[in-house]
Structure formats: C-alpha cells, structure tokens
Amino acid sequence: MTRNEIVSVLGPVDEAVIADIALTGASLEELREAFAWIGADEALVNEGHAMPSPRVARLIEILEPPEDEPEVPGEME
Secondary structure, eight states: OOOOHHHHHHOOOOOHHHHHHHHHTOHHHHHHHHHHHHHHHHHHHTTTTTOHHHHHHHHHHHOOOOOOOOOOOTTOO
8 A cells, every 4th residue: 555545545644654554564445444443433333344354453553543641630620
C-alpha cells in the first residue's frame, strides 16, 4: 500500500502512522475495513459482519485514538 493510498482513506495523518500502517503489509481494502470498524463497530456487528481479521485488528489498534488519560486526583470534572 502506498502513502497516497493510505492518505486517500484516512486523510492527512502523521508520517509515523503511515509508516506503521505500511509495515503491517495490509491491503487497501483491509485499511478501509479497519477505518469502517473504528467509526461503527457496534453497527457492523449488528449487521452481521464477521469480526475483523488479525491484520485488520492491528490496523484498528494503530488508528484508534488513545484512551483518555487517567484523572488527576482532585481535578474537577
């Protein structure tokens, strides 16, 4: 998968993310599938889609935003 193909699916992204994606050896279709899972995982399961393959799951890990940082004690919500 080329840099241009990755950007065509994701839009502008960090070069490190592009490199991580390229290193997975995933296809453009697998990247599209991972991107779809990030936006609508519950909907895809409800529609009967099979769970992501290991390669697609790795792409999801790369693309998902990091979890919220732990709360600082005493910080107001």
